[in-house]
Amino acid sequence: QQQVKQSPQSLIVQKGGISIINCAYENTAFDYFPWYQQFPGKGPALLIAIRPDVSEKKEGRFTISFNKSAKQFSLHIMDSQPGDSATYFCAAVYYNQGGKLIFGQGTELSVKP
Amino acid sequence: DSGVTQTPKHLITATGQRVTLRCSPRSGDLSVYWYQQSLDQGLQFLIQYYNGEERAKGNILERFSAQQFPDLHSELNLSSLELGDSALYFCASSVALAGLTGELFFGEGSRLTVL
Numbered sequence: 001q002q003q004v005k006q007s008p009q010s011l012i013v014q015k016g017g018i019s020i021i022n023c024a025y026e027n028t029a030f031d032y033f034p035w036y037q038q039f040p041g042k043g044p045a046l047l048i049a050i051r052p053d054v055s056e057k058k059e060g061r062f063t064i065s066f067n068k069s070a071k072q073f074s075l076h077i078m079d080s081q082p083g084d085s086a087t088y089f090c091a092a093v094y095y096n097q098g099g100k101l102i103f104g105q106g107t108e109l110s111v112k113p
Numbered sequence: 114d115s116g117v118t119q120t121p122k123h124l125i126t127a128t129g130q131r132v133t134l135r136c137s138p139r140s141g142d143l144s145v146y147w148y149q150q151s152l153d154q155g156l157q158f159l160i161q162y163y164n165g166e167e168r169a170k171g172n173i174l175e176r177f178s179a180q181q182f183p184d185l186h187s188e189l190n191l192s193s194l195e196l197g198d199s200a201l202y203f204c205a206s207s208v209a210l211a212g213l214t215g216e217l218f219f220g221e222g223s224r225l226t227v228l
Contacts, residue, residue: 034216043115043203043219044156089156099144099207100169101217103156 003027004092006104013111019077021107023090026071030092034101035064035075038087047088048075080111116140119204119220127228131192134223136204138185144168144207145187146217147179151200162187163209194227201225 006023013019025033034049050057050064050073057064061080066073077084090104116139126132138145147159158171162181173179176194181187191198201224205217 041221043117043205043221044217045115045219046216049216094169099209100158100161100171101146102158103148105155 003102004090004104006090006107008107009105010108011110013080013109015080015082015111015113017080017111019075019080019084019109019111021075021088021090021109022072023074023104024070024072025092027092028071029094029096030102031095032093033064033066033073034091034093035062036089036091036103038089038106040086044089077109080109082111082113085109085111115218115220117204117206117218117220119202119223121223122221123224123226125226125228126194128194128196130194130227131190132194132225134189134191134202134204134225136187136189136206136220138187138204138206139218142206142208142218143185144209145181145185146205146207147173147187147189148203148205148219149200150203150222154200156203159189191225194225196227199225199227 035047036044037047038044048059061078063076087106089106091101094100118137120135143164146161149157159173161169179189201222203222205219
């Protein structure tokens, strides 16, 4: 049962462009929304996260936009670089279930030079 | 380096067999999580332990079991293996119950191939 839906499955962006990845969730009991970045051969690593009472969070070139009423959130990567090429996962956290993270399907991002 | 150690990194076995995957969490982390990553299913939550006790369960098959030991390392046991069990199995850890920050620290995974 997929509770967090992510799109697109893959994305190709030119260097310097904006990469946008979208996620939608179903369960309003989620408490926190992190994004993870995974390079080939490595485990996922936390990139940026947002609480549901905040509409936007920016860290460097990475921005999360959050729309609570629509139950959607997105990751924007500004000035995308070839080094950003990786798989990105959105996730949602249940605090009252031991902090269980439910991940989206993942988006494979390729930034072309 | 996340500080989470998983062994073995690669494992090839036959259908019907049993394997054990091992995870050592970061020093000081009490929570351990197991995830299964396959191409068509993404990262699927299997099970979570906190300080030796099971805290949350996901889509874990009855053929699979896990435990967390007093020294906080964890093992995931997979039995009666089927071809569809071939996947990358990740262990992750966090200081407390996940991540009040939503941050888990992942190991590099154990790649299981069932032939």
